[in-house]
Amino acid sequence: MAVSVKNITVPRGKNWVDNTYIIPVIKGLIITLRHMFKKPIVLYYPENKKVLPPNYRGLHMLTRDEQGREKCVACEMCSTACPADCIRIVANDSGDVWKDNFENREKHPIVFEIDELRCIFCGMCVEACPEDAIDMTDMHNLADYTRQDFIYDKERLLGVYDEYIKRHPDHAKRRDGEFKAMKNSSYFSVVSVENAKKPGGH
Amino acid sequence: MSHDTQIKKEPSNLSSKQFRTDSPLIDQIPGRKRQILRESPESELKMEEFLLNVGPQHPSTHGVLRLVVALEGEVIKRCDPDLGYLHRTFEKISESRSYQQIVPFTDRMDYLGSMNANWGVAVAVEKLAKIEVPERAEYLRVIVSELNRIASHLMWMGAFGADIGAVTAFLYGFRERELILDMFEEICGSRLTYGYIRVGGVAEDITPKFDKLVREFLDILPAKLEDYHNLITGNPIFLERTRGVGAITLEEAISYGVTGPMLKACGMPWDLRKEEPYSVYPKFDFDIPVYYNGDCFDRFRVRMDEMVESAKIVIQALDGLPEGDYKVKKLARNIKPPVGDVYVRQEAPRGEYGVYMESDGSTKPNRVKYRTPSFSNLSILPLMTVGWKIADLVAILGSVDIVLGDVDR
Amino acid sequence: MEILLFGIIGVVVLFSVIALNALILVYMERKVSAWMQSRLGPNRVGPFGLFQTTADIVKLILKENIRNDQSDKVIYFLAPILAFVAPFAAFVTVPIANTIGIRDLDMGAVYIFALGSSVIFSIIWAGYGSNSRYALIGAMRSAAQMVSYEVPMITAVLGVFLIAGSLSMREIVTMQANQTWFIVYQPLGFILFLIAGTAEANRAPFDLPEAESELVAGFHTEYTGLKFAFFFLGEYAAMLVSCCLIVLLFLGGWLVPFVDNSIIPAWIHITVFMIKVYLMIFLMMWFRWTFPRMRVDHLMGFGWKVLLPLAFINLVATGAVVLILK
Numbered sequence: 001m002a003v004s005v006k007n008i009t010v011p012r013g014k015n016w017v018d019n020t021y022i023i024p025v026i027k028g029l030i031i032t033l034r035h036m037f038k039k040p041i042v043l044y045y046p047e048n049k050k051v052l053p054p055n056y057r058g059l060h061m062l063t064r065d066e067q068g069r070e071k072c073v074a075c076e077m078c079s080t081a082c083p084a085d086c087i088r089i090v091a092n093d094s095g096d097v098w099k100d101n102f103e104n105r106e107k108h109p110i111v112f113e114i115d116e117l118r119c120i121f122c123g124m125c126v127e128a129c130p131e132d133a134i135d136m137t138d139m140h141n142l143a144d145y146t147r148q149d150f151i152y153d154k155e156r157l158l159g160v161y162d163e164y165i166k167r168h169p170d171h172a173k174r175r176d177g178e179f180k181a182m183k184n185s186s187y188f189s190v191v192s193v194e195n196a197k198k199p200g201g202h
Numbered sequence: 203m204s205h206d207t208q209i210k211k212e213p214s215n216l217s218s219k220q221f222r223t224d225s226p227l228i229d230q231i232p233g234r235k236r237q238i239l240r241e242s243p244e245s246e247l248k249m250e251e252f253l254l255n256v257g258p259q260h261p262s263t264h265g266v267l268r269l270v271v272a273l274e275g276e277v278i279k280r281c282d283p284d285l286g287y288l289h290r291t292f293e294k295i296s297e298s299r300s301y302q303q304i305v306p307f308t309d310r311m312d313y314l315g316s317m318n319a320n321w322g323v324a325v326a327v328e329k330l331a332k333i334e335v336p337e338r339a340e341y342l343r344v345i346v347s348e349l350n351r352i353a354s355h356l357m358w359m360g361a362f363g364a365d366i367g368a369v370t371a372f373l374y375g376f377r378e379r380e381l382i383l384d385m386f387e388e389i390c391g392s393r394l395t396y397g398y399i400r401v402g403g404v405a406e407d408i409t410p411k412f413d414k415l416v417r418e419f420l421d422i423l424p425a426k427l428e429d430y431h432n433l434i435t436g437n438p439i440f441l442e443r444t445r446g447v448g449a450i451t452l453e454e455a456i457s458y459g460v461t462g463p464m465l466k467a468c469g470m471p472w473d474l475r476k477e478e479p480y481s482v483y484p485k486f487d488f489d490i491p492v493y494y495n496g497d498c499f500d501r502f503r504v505r506m507d508e509m510v511e512s513a514k515i516v517i518q519a520l521d522g523l524p525e526g527d528y529k530v531k532k533l534a535r536n537i538k539p540p541v542g543d544v545y546v547r548q549e550a551p552r553g554e555y556g557v558y559m560e561s562d563g564s565t566k567p568n569r570v571k572y573r574t575p576s577f578s579n580l581s582i583l584p585l586m587t588v589g590w591k592i593a594d595l596v597a598i599l600g601s602v603d604i605v606l607g608d609v610d611r
Numbered sequence: 612m613e614i615l616l617f618g619i620i621g622v623v624v625l626f627s628v629i630a631l632n633a634l635i636l637v638y639m640e641r642k643v644s645a646w647m648q649s650r651l652g653p654n655r656v657g658p659f660g661l662f663q664t665t666a667d668i669v670k671l672i673l674k675e676n677i678r679n680d681q682s683d684k685v686i687y688f689l690a691p692i693l694a695f696v697a698p699f700a701a702f703v704t705v706p707i708a709n710t711i712g713i714r715d716l717d718m719g720a721v722y723i724f725a726l727g728s729s730v731i732f733s734i735i736w737a738g739y740g741s742n743s744r745y746a747l748i749g750a751m752r753s754a755a756q757m758v759s760y761e762v763p764m765i766t767a768v769l770g771v772f773l774i775a776g777s778l779s780m781r782e783i784v785t786m787q788a789n790q791t792w793f794i795v796y797q798p799l800g801f802i803l804f805l806i807a808g809t810a811e812a813n814r815a816p817f818d819l820p821e822a823e824s825e826l827v828a829g830f831h832t833e834y835t836g837l838k839f840a841f842f843f844l845g846e847y848a849a850m851l852v853s854c855c856l857i858v859l860l861f862l863g864g865w866l867v868p869f870v871d872n873s874i875i876p877a878w879i880h881i882t883v884f885m886i887k888v889y890l891m892i893f894l895m896m897w898f899r900w901t902f903p904r905m906r907v908d909h910l911m912g913f914g915w916k917v918l919l920p921l922a923f924i925n926l927v928a929t930g931a932v933v934l935i936l937k
Contacts, residue, residue: 255744367816369900373648439903591908593906
């Protein structure tokens with residue numbers, strides 16, 4: 001087999017100084033000492049939060065169109081694609097009463113529930129959606145008190161959208177390739193939520 | 203406010219009442235009774251083995267692994283792993299999901315090297331359904347997979363250092379790993395369980411920021427590795443703890459099915475990226491580090507050197523990235539591969555990761571079996587630890603590099 | 612009557628000084644370890660996180676006091692008390708400045724070493740009395756370690772006593788005036804005492820008894836709440852005693868170099884002493900966060916086969932030199 005193989009053996013110390021290992025010990029000590037005087041790589045969390053990329057897979061949201069209705073047409077592609085079976089949709093596709101308010105749409109969901117505790121945050125629902133109706137935000141602090149509180153219904157998911165779009169108004173262009181190329185290229189971009197005051201100090 | 207809570211235990215009928223005895227579970231496993239080491243006929247004294255339960259909750263068994271260790275003083279006589287605490291029935295779940303839906307589940311098996319786990323399943327499905335993956339997607343798969351290998355080895359190095367006692371190495375390893383996780387967050391939105399490599403390609407294309415982050419990281423990596431070598435590898439205490447400890451011969455390793463860096467440390471240059479090259483690996487120029495002693499120190503060095511080699515692959519792939527699609531255009535929502543079966547194996551950071559998939563023509567697979575490297579690598583642990591001390595048990599277990607999600611699936 | 616009153620005041624003062632130092636040490640350890648690891652230590656509780664240790668102690672006091680049913684009541688209870696009291700009592704003969712010290716005994720050094728050895732009792736009581744396997748293993752290892760490092764430690768220091776001709780701490784320091792700190796005369800002794808002192812205080816790289824990654828928590832696995840707080844503070848108090856000893860015996864105690872020490876007020880002496888002690892403590896913390904842990908047989912081998920012969924050589928050489936020069 002034409003494999004390039006590296007054979008390395010450990011060299012024995014050449015003299016007695018090497019065998020007391022005093023120099024590697026001192027080198028190790030110097031490394032930790034050097035780190036003491038470097039700047040720590042700490043983000044002061046609740047005051048300064050990291051800006052997450054637009055394709056971050058956090059809490060779901062249902063997007064609205066220009067008229068404020070949800071874009072979802074209850075095609076159930078997301079719930080079919082979901083590996084964890086966490087989306088429950090009940091569609092409404094009957095009635096002339098809807099044709100006035102919802103032109104060009106035959107169906108819309110009456111019930112759209114996502115059980116965030118079952119969700120594995122894989123993003124397949126987002127990929128499956130043909131209407132860009134469901135998307136994932138950057139909210140990952142999802143603590144709550146009861147299991148029932150984690151079942152997000154349609155109103156709540158639309159509320160998530162309202163909150164998210166206030167912070168990221170140009171998110172509508174998410175699927176656009178140009179938007180991705182526009183992302184700023186700094187390494188640790190930090191946006192202070194309030195006046196970014198550091199607690200305590202170094 | 204502070205009252206004495208007394209924990210009552212029912213009296214046991216085993217011999218010594220002073221020390222707690224083990225749960226009856228151990229006695230149910232055949233051949234695992236406590237051995238009597240020495241018995242003096244005059245008095246009633248019996249020296250029995252000291253069974254120590256390095257239990258499911260322990261600061262240094264990397265996950266929920268239970269080891270029942272029989273000790274004589276400090277020396278280990280027997281060590282039996284007791285698995286199953288993290289079993290989540292992924293193979294059974296895979297039988298009731300469509301082919302594309304299996305991919306996010308494989309993330310959770312080897313959660314530290316999940317790109318490789320996704321890749322195995324994706325390749326298996328593509329072989330069954332005869333899907334051609336575009337070249338750009340192959341290059342991207344290689345890039346993220348090798349970056350994941352670096353991240354996994356950094357985390358391993360940290361955990362190994364923490365087990366041995368050098369806690370600082372843990373923090374340093376995590377600091378570098380954060381940089382890689384930032385890169386992955388950039389391309390797929392998630393930091394640990396990616397689900398990026400899908401059937402037919404990858405999930406999203408990369409951005410210029412990803413390119414920049416990767417290059418910056420690869421610039422600083424050699425200096426950081428030099429730091430780690432100065433801090434840990436040269437340290438005489440570390441050398442004494444790991445040199446010669448837990449040594450296995452090549453024949454033993456092969457007969458137990460050990461693969462990955464453990465086998466490379468025993469002297470065999472076996473790497474599936476070179477033996478059965480898959481994807482676009484033949485286009486890259488990289489070496490395989492091989493050492494000959496088979497002990498903990500050599501495994502450590504193999505993994506440190508593998509990081510350098512992976513960095514080489516990433517930079518070559520990034521420089522030679524072709525234009526094109528990042529995934530197959532018209533992929534059906536529910537793939538229906540023809541009847542047949544396939545076994546695909548790849549080089550995960552821990553060893554040989556294999557997926558056996560059998561299809562019966564419907565949209566869901568009939569059987570999926572994951573051959574995970576940590577499970578086979580763990581099987582040699584009872585052989586490796588006999589005769590060493592408790593402190594060595596931790597060092598040996600650390601050097602095997604198990605991830606309990608892999609072991610128990 | 613007065614003696615009783617002074618005694619009580621002395622005890623209170625001593626306790627508060629040591630407890631305050633131990634608190635500062637815990638905070639310092641967390642900060643120093645954090646800076647070495649590119650992170651910040653506690654910085655939320657109080658300005659710069661200064662009240663973190665207080666918060667920790669309050670938390671430990673408020674915890675539920677769990678005790679094994681089968682643990683030995685007396686021994687389990689006494690172990691943490693001894694762990695804290697022994698170093699605290701050793702401070703009676705440690706003088707901080709020329710006239711400040713509780714009581715300067717003629718055999719101060721013997722007293723301190725004797726109390727240092729009695730910490731072994733607390734470890735064995737904790738391990739055996741906890742009735743738990745991990746605790747027992749930790750206790751056995753620790754007893755072996757401490758006993759085997761006592762011998763090189765004392766042998767290494769005997770050179771200093773030979774040169775000084777006395778065992779009293781204050782006299783040893785006074786003899787180091789005129790910049791002849793004993794570290795100049797006894798460099799090997801200093802290194803050996805430093806290493807052995809680290810082993811005595813159960814600090815890394817010799818912290819096998821409480822090796823967190825191996826034995827959950829070693830001999831204090833079964834302790835929670837205030838008892839654990841005593842072990843915790845006792846460990847830092849023992850480290851403090853070790854470092855105070857090193858400073859007194861080798862680094863000139865409270866003496867300021869290159870200056871006539873009789874005209875310096877006492878508070879400068881105290882400050883200099885504390886600076887030196889904290890430098891040594893920083894050195895010990897630096898070692899802890901850089902080096903891995905040694906395995907038990909390496910540790911014993913190192914103690915008996917490396918440190919002890921070197922200590923004997925040091926002693927014999929010092930004795931020969933002193934004899935020749937007399």
